[in-house]
Amino acid sequence: MFADTRNQTNESNDSDNYKEEKTFKSALSQILAISAKNVLLLTYGMTIGLPTIAIPALYSDKSLNSISGKFSDTLQLSREQISWFSSINLICVPLGCLMSGTLTQPFGRKRSMVMLNLPFIVAWLLFHNASTVLELYLAVALCGMCGGLLEAPVFTYAAEITQPHIRGVLSASSAITVIFGVMSQYTLGNFFNWRKVALLDTFIPIGALISLLFVPESPYWLISKGRITDAEKSLCWLRGWVKPDKVQFELSTIQKSVASSMQQSRMKKNKTFYSSYLKRTFLLPYFIITAAFFFGHFGGMTTLQINAVNIFESLGSPISGYASIFILGISQLIGVLLCIILIHWTGKRPLVIVSTLGTSLCFFIVSGYAYTRQYNIEATNNTTTWIPIVFLNMAVFLSYISIRSLPWLLIGEVYPPNIRGPASGTSCSSAYIFAFAANKSYFVVLDHIQLFGTFLMYAIVNIVGCLVLYKILPETEGRSLQEIQNHFADKSKTFVTKVTRNKNKEISENWAAENTAYEIDPTKSHFTFFHSCKLFT
Secondary structure, eight states: OHHHHHHHHHHHHHHHHHHTTOSHHHHHHHHHHHHHHHHHHHHHHHHHHHHHHHHHHHBSOOTTOTTGGGGOOSSOBOHHHHHHHTTHHHHHHHHHHHHHHHHHHHHOHHHHHHHHHHHHHHHHHHHHHOOSHHHHHHHHHHHHHHHHHTHHHHHHHHHHHSOHHHHHHHHHHHHHHHHHHHHHHHHHTTTSOHHHHHHHHTHHHHHHHHHHTTSOOOHHHHHHTTOHHHHHHHHHHHTTSOOGGGSHHHHHHHHHHHHHHHHHHHHHTTSOTTGGGGSHHHHHHHHHHHHHHHHHIIIIIHHHHHSHHHHHHHTTOSSOHHHHHHHHHHHHHHHHHHHHHHHHHHOHHHHHHHHHHHHHHHHHHHHHHHHHHHHOGGGOOTTTTHHHHHHHHHHHHHHHHTTTTHHHHHHHHHSOGGGHHHHHHHHHHHHHHHHHHHHHTHHHHHHHHHHHHHHHHHHHHHHHHHHHHHHHOOOOTTOOHHHHHHHHHOTTSOOOOSOOOOOOOOGGGGSTTOOTTOOOOTTHHHHHHHHHHHHHO
8 A cells, every 4th residue: 555655646746847847948848850841841731722723824714814824834735624623632642541540550651741741841842844735644643642651750740749738839830831832933923933932842852851850759759669768869859858867757757558559459459340330439530520521621711712814803902812812811821820729719610600601602792792793893882892801811711710611620630539540531531522622613503604603503502501501510628538439429419509628637648658649559540541542423
C-alpha cells in the first residue's frame, strides 16, 4: 500500500513538473516545428490557386474575358481542355490519399514530408516550361497526387508533436496556411504572367525542404520503431529544448500508448475487417460528413473559386478579374478565421444554418443580376455592376464560416477510434470526388441553364443543405469524443442541439501521446484503399 502511494506521488510530481514546462519556450519549439510543416502546406495551397490565374491566359475563347490580353499565352486551350486542366488536380488527390498511410509509416512523418517537396518542385518547373496540354495535365496531376500523399504525414505529425493546450490552434493553422497559398497566387497574378508566378513558386518547396531538415521526427513514430533514445531527444526539442529528465513521464506514457495500440492491431487481425463499417457508428457519421461535402462543393464554391476571373468578367465587374479574386481570397480567409473564433461559443449547428442560408440569399441576388444583365443590359449601370462583387464575396465569406469548413472539423470527431484513420481517408476521398464532379460539370451546366440559372441552382442547393443538415447534424462542440460516439451508437440517444462545456478534463489529456485521433496500425491504409475504391464504382 505504501508502495502504491509512493508511486502515485511520483506520478503526481512528474505530472506537476510536466505542467511547469507549458511556457513560451515550450510553445515556441512546437510552433517552429509546425511552421516548417506549414511551408509544405503553403506549396499545396499555391497549386490550388495557380489554375485560377492561368485559365484566363490559356483559354482560347476570349469573348468573355476582356483582361486576357494582359497576360495572354502562346499555348491555348479549348473549353473542354480547360475543364480538365482545372479538375485533374482534384481527382488525383484521393489517389494520393490511398497511398499516404502506406508510405508514411515505414519512412516516418518528417522524411515523407521532406521527400514530397521534390515532386512539387518538378511540377512548378513543368508549369513554367509547359508547351503542350499534356505537360499541363501532368503538372496538375502531380500536384494532386502530392496533395493526397501529404495528408497522412502532415496531420499525424501535427497531432503527435503538440500539447493539447495549443494543439487546436496549431492544427487550425494548417487550413489558414493553405488559404494563404491560394491568396499568394491571386496576388501575384495581378503583377506577373502565370508562368513567372510558377517559377517564383519553385522557391517555396525548396524552403520547405530546408526548414524540415531542422525539426525533429515525431516521437510517436520513433517509439513505434523502437528508437527510444531518438524519441527522447525529439521530445526534449519539442518541449522547449529541455533536459531528458523533464520528458520522462511523457515518454513513458507514449510508450504505453504505442504498445497498447500495437496490441489492439494484432487482435483486430482475427476479426472481419469490414464489420465495423456496417454499424451505425460508421454509417451515420459518414452520411453526415459526405452530405456536408456534397452541399459545400455543389453549392457553388468550388466552381466559383476556380473560374472566378471569367465569372467576374461575365458579370461585368468594374474592376479587373485578378483584383476581384484577390478580394475573394481575403473574404475566404476572414471567413475561416471567424469560424475558428466563433465555433467554440456558438457551436457548429447555428453556424451552418447561417452559412447555408446566407450563401443561398447571396446567390439568389447574383442570379437575379445575371438574368437582368443578360436580357436587359441597359438596366445595369456603374452602381449595379458592384452587385456581383459585393454578394459573391459575401457568399464566399459566409460559406467559409461553416459549410466549407464543417466536414473537415467533423472528420476528427465523429468516427470511433478503431476505424477513425481509414474512415477519415474515405471521407476525404469523397470530398475530392465531389469537387471534381462539380468543377468538371460547370461548363455543361452553364451551356444548359446559362449563368443566372447556374447561380439559381447553387442557391437552391444551399437551401436544401440547410434543411438536411438542420435535421441530421448533432452538436459535437463541447462534447467529449466518447459522448459523440455514444450518440451515434445508441438509437435512443436524444438529438444533441446545444453546446455543453466540460470543465473537468482528465490529467491524461495533458500529453500528446493520448491522441485518440490516431493509432498505429500498418493495415489502416489497406482499409482506406478498399473503401475508397468503392466510391469510384
